[in-house]
Amino acid sequence: MNKDNSPPRLKYAYATDSATLIAIFDEPVDSLVGAMVGNYLIDGSLSIASATTIAPLFNSVQLKVNTAFTINTVYTLTVNNLADCAHNTIGSANKAKVGLPEEASTQNLVINEILFNPKSNGFDYVEFYNQSNKIIDASKLFVANRNSTGDIGSIKKIFPTAYYVFPGDYFVITEDASSLEMNYHVKNPDGVIVLPSLPSYPDDEGDVILLNEQGNVIDEVKYKNDWQFKLIDDPEGVSLERIDPAGASRDATNWHSAASTAGYGTPTYKNSQYKQTQAVDATIEIMPKTFSPDNDGHDDVATIQYKVIEPGYIANIIIYDSQGRAVRYLVKNGTLGINGLWNWDGLDEKQTKLPIGIYIVYTEIFNLQGKKQHFKNAVVLAGKLN
Template sequence: MRALFFILVPAGLAVCLCVLPIRAQPLGGVSGAAGPIRIDLSVSPQPGDIVINEIYPRPFPSGSEFIELFNRSVHTFDLQDLTIRDASSSPFPLSEEESAFAPGTYTVFVADDIAFSNRFAGVPYIAPARWASLNNGGDAVILESGGVVIDSLFYAGSTVEAGRSLERIDPGAPSDPYNFALSIDTSGATPGAENSQYAPDVSGPALSFVKAFDDTRLDLYFNEPVRTGAIFPASIRVENLVAREVQTLGPNRLRVFFAGSVTGASVAVEQVSDLRGNISERVSAPISYRPVLRDIVVNEILYEPLADDYDGFANQMEFVEFVNRSARRIYLDGIYRTRDPDEYGDADTVRVQGRFIGLEPGEYLLFAAAGMENENAPVVTGKGLTLLNEGDRIRIHREDGEVLDDVRYDPSWHHPDVLETRGITLERIDVDGSGNHPQNWTSSVGPDGGTPGLPNSIRIAGKDLLPERGIQITPNPFSPDRDGVDDIVRIRCTFSSDISRIRALVFDLAGNQVRRLVASRLVAESVELLWNGRDDAGRRLRTGIYIAFVEAYDARNNVMDVFKAPIVLARRY
C-alpha cells in the first residue's frame, strides 16, 4: 500500500510532500489500520520505546520461528532503522524498506513466511532477508537502532517448550526472564495480538521468603526485582532490632546484617520499589531458621501399605512423616532423607526439591512414594523411599549432611493387640522422647490406618515440666483401650541432683512387680516415662490401682530420691 509521508517545515519555506511505499502495521493485532501514518524522522527509538514482546523458538508440530515487537511509546518509528541479532550473530535489518511502526501496535518478524502463514493464517508479518535461529537451548534476542540497544532478552533453554511461545507479561516492566511466561493460548502463541499472559504490574513488591543465614544475617527474597540501592538499613527491622548493613545479592535478593542476634518471628521492610516504580509502603514475612539437631523428627511411618486393587480397601502409599517440634519456623531447603548406606557408603536418598519451603512449629513434612498428595502437608516424592517391612533406618539430614534425626524402626513396635499391621502406621507418642525407644511408638488408631499431615491419633501434647522435686502422673486415671484418648500414662519426675541413675517399676496393690519400666539408666534432673497398661510379657492388665515406684541415686553426692504414686487403670465401656 502507499501512504502520505508529511515533513513539517518552518513557515515561509516550501512544503515538500513525499509519497513513499510503506507496509503499515496493524493496530492491536487488527490488520488494515485506516488513515495516513506519520513517521517523525526527528525521533529515533530510545531504549525501552520498542520491546521484545513474544518469541517462538520451538515451533511444533508446524509453523515458523517468530519474534514479535511492541511499540509502547507515543511515536511512530521506521522499521528500516531497526536491526536484530542473537548472542553470536552480527546485526541484520528487520526491514529492507521504509515501514511505519505505530504506537501501541505489534510487528511480527518470521523466519519462514509460508510455514508461518499456514500456522497463523491472516496474521500480518514481515519476513527479513536474513534470520538468526532462536536456539532451543537458550539464546539472546538483541534489538538495536543505530548501534544503540533498544531492548534485549536472554532466555534459558529450561524456559522453552515445543509449540508454545514465550510471552511478555508486562510491557512496562524490564525484559528480565521473570517478565516472560509460556503462552497459555490454545494455539500456543499470540502473534499480532495481546499476549495470553498479559498482566501489567500495578502493585508494589512483596517479600516472599526470609531465611536466617546465621545468627546475625538474614537473606531476603522479593517476588520480583526491586530497586535494591534504594533500600537502606534503617528501613529494615526485626522487632526492635534495626539492620546495620544491606548487601545486594541479586535483583530480588538482599543480605541484611544486624548488630545483635536475630531471634524474632518476622522481618519488616519499608519503602520498597520495583523496577517499574510501584512502591510498597511496608512488606513483611516470617523468618525461617536453619534446623538444628532434633528440630525436625520422624513422627509417623507406613512401611507396609495396602496395595491390593481387589481387597475392598483404598490403596495406600508408603510414607514417612516428619514434624517440626521446635518453637520456631524452619526452612527445608536442601533437606534430604536417607537409609542405611551400602558397603560402598552409598545410601538411597530422597531430597526436598525446590526452594522457599518453610515449616511452622507443629507442621508436618511427608516423604512418600510418587503420586501421593496431601492437602495438609508438603509432600516430597522419590524412587529411593522404599521402606523394608522387616524394619529399616530413617535419617533426615540438613543440606550440609548434618543428621537431624535418626530412627531405626521395627515391626514389633506395633501394639500387641494389632494382629494385622498391613495398612497401619507406626505413630510416635512423644515427639520429645527418644525415637528409638519401642515404648514411644504404637499403632495408629486413625480411621484410614494413619494420620499423615495431621496430629497423631495417639500422642502426648501440652507437657509442663515439674517446677520442683517430685512425681506427677497424667492422665490419671488412664484407659489403654486404643480409642486414641488417654491410652498412655506419663510418669514425670524431677530429682534433687542434676545427674542420677534411676530405676522405675510398677506394682499392683498386692506388692507384685508387674512392669519394669527402667532397670538402670542415667538421666538428667527431670525424666518422663511412659506406660501402656501392660505387664512385662505384653499382656493387658486388669483395671485397678497400681503403684509407680521410681528411685534415683546420685553417687557423687550420695543423694537418693524415692517416689511413689498411685496410677488408676480404667476401661471405657
C-alpha cells in the same frame, strides 16, 4: 499473552551470617522497589540497614540488619509495598520467620509419622517434628535406612538450599506432593519437601534414620507393620504416628495408626494420636563423667545414680555410641527403689571392650499409671592410646 495479576509472595527467608538475611519471593520483583529499605520491617528491636535486589533472577533480596541476630531467637520479617515487574503489590503473604540456625543433635528433631505402605496411587512419606528450641536448617539434614548388613545406607540430602525448621514446626518428605494432597489433608503445603527418591521403606519392616551433616544419628525408628492397630483390616495407606514426641523412638507402644477420622494420615501438622505422657519427678546422674575401664583401680566404671520421689517405677537403660547405635542394653525392666544406682563397665552386649569415645546413656523410667520420662546423659569412655 496472559496478563500477570498475581502479587508476589514472600516464600521464606534465611540468614547467611549473623547480620545478613536473604528474602526469597515466588517471582521476580521490581529491582528498584526491592532495594528500598523502608519496605522491610523486622522485630526484636532490629532495623534494616540496607537492601539489595539480587540479579540475575531478581526473586531474592539481600537485607543487612543493624544489630546481630541472637541464637535461639525467632524473628519475623514483614515486607510492604514490594511490587513485581507488572506492578502488582505484595499482599497478605508478606511475612516470614528467620533466625540463626544451629546444628541438629540427638532428638532435637524426631521422626513423627511414617507412611511406609502407601495406596496403589500413593507414595511413602516421613514427617519430622522440631521439638527443640533450635532453628535447624534442613539442607544440613539427611534421611537414610539400613541395609541388609545393618549399616546405614541410601543416604539422601533433604534439601539443596537453606530451608529453616523452626521450633514446633513439622515438615514432610515424599516423592510426589500432588499425590500426598490427593490422599491426605495437608495443612501446610509449604512444609512438604519433594525428593527425587526416598530410601526404601518396605511394607513389612524397616529403618528410618535422620542424620546431621556430620553423619551422626539424630533419630532412628525401626518400625514394623505389626505396630499398626490390630483391628485395621487393611493397613495400606495408613500412616504410623508417634504418640509422644518426647517418648522413645523405638518403643512400639509409642506408635499408633493414624485415626480414621483424620483420613489415616496427618502430614505437616499435629498427629491425630498425639498425647503427652505425664512426666516423672526423677533425676539421673552419671559419675564420673569420664571413666577408663582398664582395671587400674581408678574410675573403672561409670555409675548411673537415680532418685525418684515415690516407689513403683521401672527402668530401661540403653547405651548408644556416637553414631546412634545401641551397644549395650544395661537394664531391662528393672524395678526401682527411691534411690539407687547401676554400674557400666564399658563393655558391649558381647562383653567386648568398646572403643574410646562419647556414649549416650538413654534411661526410660515409667510406672503402670502412665507416668514416663526419658533421660539422655553423655559419658566419655577414655583409655590409653596405643
